[in-house]
Amino acid sequence: MIRDSSHRGPPVDPQTRSAVRAFAPGSIGNLGPGLDILGCAITGPGDAVVARMHDSPGIHLEDPGHPELPRDPEHHASAIAAAEVLRRIGATSVGVSLSIEKGLPLSGGQGGSAASAIAGAFAVNALLGAPLQDHDLLLAALVAEQRVAGRHLDNLAPALLGGIVLVRSIEPLDIVRLSSPAALRFVVVHPDMRLRTADARAVLPPHVDLPTAMAQAGAIAKMVWAFGTGDVERLRGVIDDRIAEPARAPLLPGFAEAKKAAIDAGALGCSIAGGGPSAFAMVNGDHAAGRTLAAMLDAYRAAGMDATGRVARVDERGTRVEPSHPTNTINSA
């Protein structure tokens, strides 16, 4: 694993802190053909978790972040991950309360559960002086992700590390942070519907034929090569998912039309973000990104689906300690 914690915010002094706010970016999992193994953190909204010391041991959920999210710490991604951090540290007598600021849409396919989980793990770990390394934080957050979304790291790993990440293996943990072409932009469009991760997973085929498996592998491999060259144009036509997208597209009204519109508008490629319903396009530069965004929104609306969207860059920083705004420096005592 490639680690670089220098961007993770100011050091937290265990003697003076009383609260830590950790921010985790949104991410695109299942990046095109990279089902479960390729993901990218993106700039813009994310989830934040404020962790404060609490008098009674265990994890207390002060604010779940959204009226529809569970108030029971046993079922909230941030709290599950935070509890797993306490367990891994062996801090059985420590109490921590969590307040979640939910910036990502629920069941949107933008890595919301992963951002909540890793921000929870990161905040508690930072509050306690950061005894755990990235490896353990990922596995702690995976306990939560597995319970609420599925056992995969393609959102968690980029949300923590930033950038584009290849998850070669979970056991043993083998992840690679790839480089990102500077001109790469993501257009993320969120149609006004929800799709539960579990439902999106249920339609995946249990088996694929050998030519399909190898074509999918070839597309992923070419994407990895293209990322490495830094030449974003080499991604054109390669975002070719033959496994998840054909199975999930029928669940997503307007997606096929939006994808066609994105390609026609000059996007390098377009597919479903995570398990959907959000769609993403990969685009060369800001100008083409704006054009692609407009075309995709129009296409969704013409298909009878209201939609919102935005243009993002690769978030190279990943999860970090970050005060909410300058007048509220919660890291000071």
Added chain:
Amino acid sequence: MIRDSSHRGPPVDPQTRSAVRAFAPGSIGNLGPGLDILGCAITGPGDAVVARMHDSPGIHLEDPGHPELPRDPEHHASAIAAAEVLRRIGATSVGVSLSIEKGLPLSGGQGGSAASAIAGAFAVNALLGAPLQDHDLLLAALVAEQRVAGRHLDNLAPALLGGIVLVRSIEPLDIVRLSSPAALRFVVVHPDMRLRTADARAVLPPHVDLPTAMAQAGAIAKMVWAFGTGDVERLRGVIDDRIAEPARAPLLPGFAEAKKAAIDAGALGCSIAGGGPSAFAMVNGDHAAGRTLAAMLDAYRAAGMDATGRVARVDERGTRVEPSHPTNTINSA
């Protein structure tokens, strides 16, 4: 496709030539997990084809290169590919005779059929003033490869272009020549048996489960990333084929023992070359390569299988016009 013909040998003057000798290197197809999509040209023996003008139209097979190879041009890889070159040029009245120098083992898994096919295509094309580009030469040779071995380019493309090549797609043709870490060595061991490509292909599973497909893709993607970084150590443990190797290993007495011996001797990884029976190990540097070669040969012999082997580098040159030796300059009239 990345083209660089500067290494392909001296220009052939159509007015003065009467013969061209093209040499194509051996190659490892199915490079570890890269079934049908990843291959590497290697230094050492290869196949050569001498093409000469002939009075009667069509391809004439003067010497098939081996007593067990067909004398009928309709069934010999070099001749099939050469005929396809004539067809693509539209040279219906041209006659060419071919003599094959077979340096690679028959049914060895070292890309022998691909080397014969591409050398045949290349020699005839060069003899006629090189009207066809790499793209057409590959597709001409693919006609032969498909007839004698199967419709795949993972030997043909590296044999033509040199280096490590990712075959993303045959239709449309999309191949990428990857970079090769300087310290990369191949240990190639040929046990004293044959395995027909068709038999090796018959045992492949028609379907794979989704986790296996994605694990295979992840391994291929990490190999591509490792090649790009130039750091050969990043290949360690990644040459992990979950599809072809488990199906084919039972056909190959001694392979499991040789693979274990290779890993124990410090190899980065080990798998079956092409469809077998040859095995290959990828190794960091000459010293480890020598140790790995000795260990693999010992293991085969201990398992009751005689074997020969060698250490090779990546052949960066690919197919080229090359006189057999200085005193026999067959390119002059």
